[in-house]
Amino acid sequence: MALSSCSRLLFVASFMLFSFFVVTSSDPAHDFSIVGYSPDDLTCINKLINLFESWIDKHGKKYKGLEEKLRRFQIFKDNLKHIDERNKVISNYWLGLNEFADMTHDEFKKTYLGLKTDQLPKRNQSPEEFKYRDFENLPNSVDWRKKGAVTRVKNQGSCGSCWAFSTVAAVEGINQIVTGNLTELSEQELIDCDTAYNNGCNGGLMDYAFAYIASNGLHKEEDYPYLMEEGTCEQNRDESESVTISGYHDVPANDEESLLKALANQPLSVGIEASGRDFQFYSGGVFDGHCGTELDHGVAAVGYGSSKGLNYIIVKNSWGPKWGEKGYIRMKRNTGKPAGMCGVNKMPSFPTKTN
Structure with a gap:
């Protein structure tokens, strides 16, 4: 009996390095929603291996x-399954393969989150x-x-x-608004x-x-x-110039109208819960x-708007420009819940700066 092209490739591959990949024959066929690949491509083991290899190269x-x-590879395959299954049922956003596709969700959370809310300072609720x-x-x-108050998307990497x-x-934003100069500032300090x-x-x-x-500036x-x-702290490094702020204010918690009022005037720091698995693979929408x-992740709100009847907040992340919409995520607002989507309304704050 003649072998199909897929089976022939798999037969040959069994004598090569990738014969060691373990993929059970009981896996159900999936109509994978990965751009550029047909359902047949992603139910053929050799094609899955090729996809993994091209992802590694990319x-x-x-x-x-x-x-x-x-x-x-096994983690990658499991994440691919999650992406496919979720994309079949969600409609306003979509998931995709990104640089985190070979990480378990627990590994991802331990590596890329880092907001500590167990010892919150007293917040201005008035x-x-x-x-x-x-x-x-x-x-x-x-x-x-678009107003020139946001620097490039940065990448925190494997540091919380x-x-x-x-x-x-947020400080880069208010500094540009007050001085007219968009200056990248140091997280490392x-x-x-x-x-x-x-x-x-x-x-x-x-x-x-x-x-x-x-x-300190x-x-x-x-x-x-x-x-x-x-x-090691080098606060006086090279005696170079520092950017200063006057102080900071807290936006009243769980009050979306107040958040939007502040956001209309400057970028904000906000906390969100980003530990859901869909966050790991968010690609757009x-x-x-x-x-x-x-709250387990600190991000910056840099705008808001509406699209196709959905109101959203524009959030700048720190997972690099390959994640999400070139490093950004649009999060739904007007959810009817005081804390907002993923708690975005719970803890907004912003720096102040005088001329």
């Missing part, structure tokens, strides 16, 4: 040996003290990227320093030097980091570059998936 992955590569309380004529949409990236994004309450790669909070910058990124690990409100 993302420059390196593994210590065959055993590790086999383990990562509406009377909220700086933008009386702001009127809220625009229909705001995008601080999201809190520093969230802080810096916060990781190394802001240690009274924050814990470097083991997490922290944006309000504490704002307080540090108000007291913050160096430029080029003068104090990111290491993806904790280093308005995210309205399942998530709670236990």
Whole structure:
């Protein structure tokens, strides 16, 4: 009996390196929703291996040996199944293969989150003290990227320093709004030097980091570059110029209208719960998936708008430009829940700066 082209390729491959990949014959056929691949491609074992190899090349992955590569392939296959199954049932956003596709969800959470809310500072809950309380004529949409107040998407890598990236994004924004200069600032300085309450790669909070910058200023990124690990504090590095802020304000918690008022005036630091599996593979659209409100990730809100009847907040992440919509996620607003999507309304804050 003649073999199909897929079977012939698999037969030949059995004598080669990839014969060691374990894929059970009891796996059901899946209509995988991966751009550029047909259902037949992704039910053929050899094609799955080819997809894995092309993904490895695209993302420059390196593994210590065959055993590790086999383990990562199995994780990759399981993640591929999750992406396919979710894309069949969700409609307003979609998932895709990204550089995290060889990580288990537990590995991902341990590596890329880092907001610590167990020792929250006392927050300003008084509406009377909220700086933008009386702001009127809220625009229909705001995008601080288009206004020149947002720097490139950065990548925290394998350091739980999201809190520093969230802080810096908000400070870069207000600095540009006040001075007209868009200047990349140093997350590494916060990781190394802001240690009274924050814990470097083991997490922290944006309000504490704002307080540090108000007291000490913050160096430029080029003068104090990111290491993806904790280093030695060099607060006076090269005596180079620092950017300063006057202080910070908290937006009243669980109040989306107040969040939008503040966001219409400047980028904000916000906390979200990003531990859901769909977050790992978010690729585009308005995210309205399942998530709670236990904040575990610091990000920056840089605008809001509407698309096809869905209102959203534009969020800048720190997982690099290959994640999501070139490093951003649009998160649904007007959910009817005070805490908002994934708790985005729970803990917004922003730096202040005078001329």
